Amino acid sequence: MEKYNPTKVEKKWQKYWERKKVFKTEEKSTKKKFYCLDMFPYPSGEGLHVGHPRGYVATDTFSHFKRMRGYNVLHPMGWDAFGLPAENYAIKTGIHPKITVEENIKHFKEQLKSIGFSYDWSREINTTDEEYFKWTQWIFIKLFERGLAYEDTRPINWCPSCKTGLANEEVVNGLCDRCDFQVEKKDIRQWVLRITEYADRLLEDIGEVDWPEPIKEMQRNWIGRSEGGDVQFSVKDTEEVIEVFTTRPDTLFGATFLVLAPEHRLVKKILNREIKVDNVKEVADYEKKARKKSDLERTDLAKKKTGVEIKGVKAVNPINNEEIPIWVADYVLGFYGKGGIMSVPAHDERDYEMAEKYNLEIRRVINGGDLPYLEEGEMVNSGEFTGLCSKKGKKDVLNKLIELKKGEKTVNYKLGDWVFSRQRYWGEPIPVVHCKACGIVPLKEKDLPLKLPETEHYEPTGTGESPLAKIEEFVNTICPKCNEKAKRETNTMPQWAGSCWYYLAFIMKEESEKLEFPISRYKESFRKWLPVDLYVGGAEHAVLHLLYARFWHKFLYDIGVVSTKEPFYRLKNQGLIMGEGGIKMSKSKGNVISPDEVVENYGADVLRLYEMFLGGFEDKVAWSEKGVSGMKRFLDKINENAKKTGDSSVKDLDPLLHQTIKKATEDIESFKFNTAISSLMNLNNEMKRLDVVPKEAFTVFIKLLAPFAPHFAEEMWEKIGKEPSVFGELWPEFSEKLIKEKKINIVFQVDGKVRDTKTVFSGIDKKEMKKMALENERVKKWKIGKKIKKVVIIKDKLLNIVTE
RNA sequence: GCCCGAGUGGCGGAAUUGGUAUACGCGGCGGAUUCAAAAUCCGCUGGUGGCAACACCUUGAGAGUUCGAGUCUCUCCUCGGGCACCA
Numbered sequence A: 001m002e003k004y005n006p007t008k009v010e011k012k013w014q015k016y017w018e019r020k021k022v023f024k025t026e027e028k029s030t031k032k033k034f035y036c037l038d039m040f041p042y043p044s045g046e047g048l049h050v051g052h053p054r055g056y057v058a059t060d061t062f063s064h065f066k067r068m069r070g071y072n073v074l075h076p077m078g079w080d081a082f083g084l085p086a087e088n089y090a091i092k093t094g095i096h097p098k099i100t101v102e103e104n105i106k107h108f109k110e111q112l113k114s115i116g117f118s119y120d121w122s123r124e125i126n127t128t129d130e131e132y133f134k135w136t137q138w139i140f141i142k143l144f145e146r147g148l149a150y151e152d153t154r155p156i157n158w159c160p161s162c163k164t165g166l167a168n169e170e171v172v173n174g175l176c177d178r179c180d181f182q183v184e185k186k187d188i189r190q191w192v193l194r195i196t197e198y199a200d201r202l203l204e205d206i207g208e209v210d211w212p213e214p215i216k217e218m219q220r221n222w223i224g225r226s227e228g229g230d231v232q233f234s235v236k237d238t239e240e241v242i243e244v245f246t247t248r249p250d251t252l253f254g255a256t257f258l259v260l261a262p263e264h265r266l267v268k269k270i271l272n273r274e275i276k277v278d279n280v281k282e283v284a285d286y287e288k289k290a291r292k293k294s295d296l297e298r299t300d301l302a303k304k305k306t307g308v309e310i311k312g313v314k315a316v317n318p319i320n321n322e323e324i325p326i327w328v329a330d331y332v333l334g335f336y337g338k339g340g341i342m343s344v345p346a347h348d349e350r351d352y353e354m355a356e357k358y359n360l361e362i363r364r365v366i367n368g369g370d371l372p373y374l375e376e377g378e379m380v381n382s383g384e385f386t387g388l389c390s391k392k393g394k395k396d397v398l399n400k401l402i403e404l405k406k407g408e409k410t411v412n413y414k415l416g417d418w419v420f421s422r423q424r425y426w427g428e429p430i431p432v433v434h435c436k437a438c439g440i441v442p443l444k445e446k447d448l449p450l451k452l453p454e455t456e457h458y459e460p461t462g463t464g465e466s467p468l469a470k471i472e473e474f475v476n477t478i479c480p481k482c483n484e485k486a487k488r489e490t491n492t493m494p495q496w497a498g499s500c501w502y503y504l505a506f507i508m509k510e511e512s513e514k515l516e517f518p519i520s521r522y523k524e525s526f527r528k529w530l531p532v533d534l535y536v537g538g539a540e541h542a543v544l545h546l547l548y549a550r551f552w553h554k555f556l557y558d559i560g561v562v563s564t565k566e567p568f569y570r571l572k573n574q575g576l577i578m579g580e581g582g583i584k585m586s587k588s589k590g591n592v593i594s595p596d597e598v599v600e601n602y603g604a605d606v607l608r609l610y611e612m613f614l615g616g617f618e619d620k621v622a623w624s625e626k627g628v629s630g631m632k633r634f635l636d637k638i639n640e641n642a643k644k645t646g647d648s649s650v651k652d653l654d655p656l657l658h659q660t661i662k663k664a665t666e667d668i669e670s671f672k673f674n675t676a677i678s679s680l681m682n683l684n685n686e687m688k689r690l691d692v693v694p695k696e697a698f699t700v701f702i703k704l705l706a707p708f709a710p711h712f713a714e715e716m717w718e719k720i721g722k723e724p725s726v727f728g729e730l731w732p733e734f735s736e737k738l739i740k741e742k743k744i745n746i747v748f749q750v751d752g753k754v755r756d757t758k759t760v761f762s763g764i765d766k767k768e769m770k771k772m773a774l775e776n777e778r779v780k781k782w783k784i785g786k787k788i789k790k791v792v793i794i795k796d797k798l799l800n801i802v803t804e
Numbered sequence B: 001g002c003c004c005g006a007g008u009g010g011c012g013g014a015a016u017u018g019g020u021a022u023a024c025g026c027g028g029c030g031g032a033u034u035c036a037a038a039a040u041c042c043g044c045u046g047g048u049g050g051c052a053a054c055a056c057c058u059u060g061a062g063a064g065u066u067c068g069a070g071u072c073u074c075u076c077c078u079c080g081g082g083c084a085c086c087a
Helices: A006-020 A052-068 A084-093 A097-115 A130-145 A195-208 A213-223 A249-254 A265-271 A280-292 A349-358 A390-403 A502-511 A519-529 A545-558 A595-602 A604-613 A625-643 A651-669 A673-688 A695-705 A710-719 A736-740 A766-775 A777-782
Strands: A032-038 A071-074 A149-152 A155-159 A164-166 A184-187 A190-193 A226-235 A241-246 A257-260 A308-316 A323-328 A340-343 A407-412 A432-435 A439-442 A476-478 A485-488 A532-537 A568-573 A743-750 A753-761 A788-794 A798-803
Touching: A006 A604, A006 A710, A032 A052, A032 A502, A032 A519, A052 A071, A052 A097, A052 A532, A052 A604, A052 A651, A084 A097, A097 A595, A097 A604, A130 A149, A130 A439, A130 A545, A195 A213, A195 A545, A213 A545, A226 A249, A226 A390, A241 A249, A241 A257, A241 A340, A249 A390, A257 A349, A265 A280, A280 A308, A280 A323, A340 A349, A390 A407, A502 A519, A545 A568, A595 A604, A595 A625, A604 A625, A604 A673, A604 A710, A625 A673, A625 A695, A625 A710, A651 A673, A651 A695, A651 A736, A673 A695, A695 A710, A743 A766, A743 A777, A753 A777, A766 A777, A766 A788, A766 A798
Parallel strands: A032 A071, A032 A532, A257 A323, A532 A568, A743 A798
Antiparallel strands: A149 A190, A155 A164, A155 A184, A226 A241, A226 A308, A226 A407, A257 A340, A308 A323, A432 A439, A432 A485, A476 A485, A743 A753, A788 A798
């Protein structure tokens, strides 16, 4: 009989699935729903590498599994196609990004199809389609109408290489996340989304989802909630007040100086000579130097503290009217809290360092270990509060300040509002106009989408203006409100916008092939399909896409569009795939492996099996060509077994078969695909030893294999005379009783050392075990001349004779 | 510096959660088949000692708890990942 030929067979089944619509999501169905989603790709010019499909294979395997378990599964795919590579390519070649994107998508789709994923392609979406991004614009308008999108001109992160503003989330260690260029501060007008409004809910609800703990922790840290209070220090002999935020009101008596950030409002006043001080020049010099430093330099690790005292002014501590000096130092950040701090050197590392360097007073107010002492403890040197513990002190001191009208309880967040505008071409135009009479006016629903204008000049201007600003036909328009001449907004949205709601678009496709207004027609479908039950993608989106999408979802919940608080219920991150020998795959090293070559040489099923077998799903793993061939052998051996199926008794195989069903079921459910495959290999090896493979057992085996190797499974299914498709079958159930009929090894130990083992049927009783042990020759030998102290017996496992 | 995660054969990795450590796969060795090779099949494969039966040792290092520890506790080392002047 012929050998298994993947190329021919896989094409055959792919065509069959497509023709029979085997994996199309059922629209009217009484089955329970399961929404299984991949983080959709940016269709880059390079195409897929073997790292991409790792997550896709996992969700696809899981989708098959769920279908066979009787669920109606929604498993869609789409394209996150706005972004800089296509735009940069357009600048270089003059080819419109739309064309590039179209070609890339075509290529990606061919690659995905060759692997035989069971996507419902009828729900495919593309974020750069006008019918798609009119909805992205619609959501923006809703945000604007609720005051959650606003214009601002605070200094923001600016990447001089990408020539656009960036969100905080896109800056990593002071470098642009995309191109690793050093980010600058720049004052440009921008659109900002008030994500901080949702900080508490984003924090609270993260407890309710089934996500990897590290990702949850990263979001918590990024939001960075801290509770404390604002304290007002007056500036002696002036009307000025300096407000500081502290989480430790209990250390207020230890505040021996104040420190202002160089950006502080008061420093500006001093430089403008609005407040008289003795050393303006010195302060001005320091401020100038600090301003020149990049964020990277300012927040550099282990950097020495610097600062200048502002001479001729004193601050007054509201709790005891003590007069303390005021400093300006760049270790205090202008954008966090109040831009100024009370410095408590005895109980804060940074303040301690500062005080040491400039010989400032260090006064202990909390009892405990060496200074700086950062823990809580008993308050000392604290007037009427002396003797209290920190916990109570925090409240009492704050209450006293409130009473004195010198403070209030406050909460601060590290999370900042989301800088949402980009000064680039290839993004969704922000759908508002600027009207002299009416101010900022959003477009009407019927005027969406606001299309991207055609141009031949995609280059970013670098001035903080978008390239759209040069296109007069686009800029000049009419105000939707008063019909007078007005100008369009020319910034575009960031790459993240389209991915904030795409999981909803797949659901909307159920209702209408085109995504059409109004929103109300989709609400029932949202109710039916949300939340996404399983979401799989890389961990790199922890505080970007995953935070942004949660924010938009919560907003859509508030305006009654969706009915769940969270978009993604269970999240899994796939680990990286490294090249041969654990070296990172890269074009320059020439070690990038394309799934195409694997599919060509071994077939899609081998690729799929290997991707799932090479290690724990969330672990970093190294690709090995040799390992791939192991999967090929596995399939060949199954093929051989198929040839010798026949009607024979299943009895001997039953316990192993049912154990394998159990193991595969549980392992798939918990994403342990590697051990699920191992157990299938075990069963296959066992069947191989038989002269005749019981057809019944083999049938079950093929069902278990089907989610991992769908084409091959269909072929085997047909070969043993079954009607396709195997995916119309229900997942096998296991019998706990049959598993127990298995022969097992029990272990005899003497003093904790294994001395012999014996094969018995499980369920043997303890007395019997003990008798067998005491009669065992090897056991006898080891306990000769020793008194038995006790005998430990674990049912069906082990017996340990402990001697004195 | 702080917070997670992980260290198991020559390699990728298992271990029902405290009960035979090294399942499964790769590689290696020996044999069968072959004119020969590939492929395939059968056997062996943690280390040390021993002709052997067998014994001892072994899950990053060291201690502890336990009849019994890869698994629990403490100390330390190494490698990944995240955060990093956030008051």
